[in-house]
Amino acid sequence: MKDGLRGQHFPDNDAVIAAVRKWLASAGADFYGRGIQALVHRWQKCITNVRPEKQTTFRLQHDNARPHTSLATTAHIAKFGWTVLPHPPYSPELAPSDFHLFGPMKDGLRGQHFPDNDAVIAAVRKWLASAGADFYGRGIQALVHRWQKCITNGGDYVEK
Structure with missing residues (x-):
């Protein structure tokens, strides 16, 4: 692009x-x-x-x-x-990137202004590195919990 x-x-x-x-x-x-x-x-x-x-x-x-x-x-x-x-068909409450990654990343980058794409890429990489391994582990565990709730609810919408 x-x-x-x-x-x-x-x-x-x-x-x-x-x-x-x-x-x-x-x-x-x-x-x-x-x-x-x-x-x-x-x-x-x-x-x-x-x-x-x-x-x-x-x-x-x-x-x-x-x-x-x-x-x-x-x-x-x-x-x-x-x-x-x-x-299953796309479900934002169950998509790992949508429910665990993008929200906190948007919060972490909110209010910043970037002069070009390279600055955006650098800021995202810095944020991803600062999130730490436990952040990703918690996301995976939360995803397992959400999937189980979805199964228990017969496939219905799962709230946080």
Whole structure:
């Protein structure tokens, strides 16, 4: 996207949003599918290097967005022999990034102004590093608790 919008000047935020939306619409599903496949390939390399004994027993949990469920992506994942755990239709109260990560991150970055994308990336990386391992562990444990509540409620909405 950076290359697609490079050199353009925008009079206001609405113009930026319109340009980003136009670029995203023109990117196409194939663009996202290739990105997911590249990410899966990186995960596979990490597993091979860090936990080689898990290569054939690895379980992948991701949402059911179209790039994740495309034929090309599922075939790419199948090459590694991984199990893809089923996922219900998108539910923001059960999506790990939506219920545990983005809220606190938005709170941590609120009120800051960034001169460019690199500054945003640096601030997000700094925030992620400062969150600490226990933050992520608590999020995973809370997710397990929320999933159990969802099962107990027969799939109904789960409040915090």
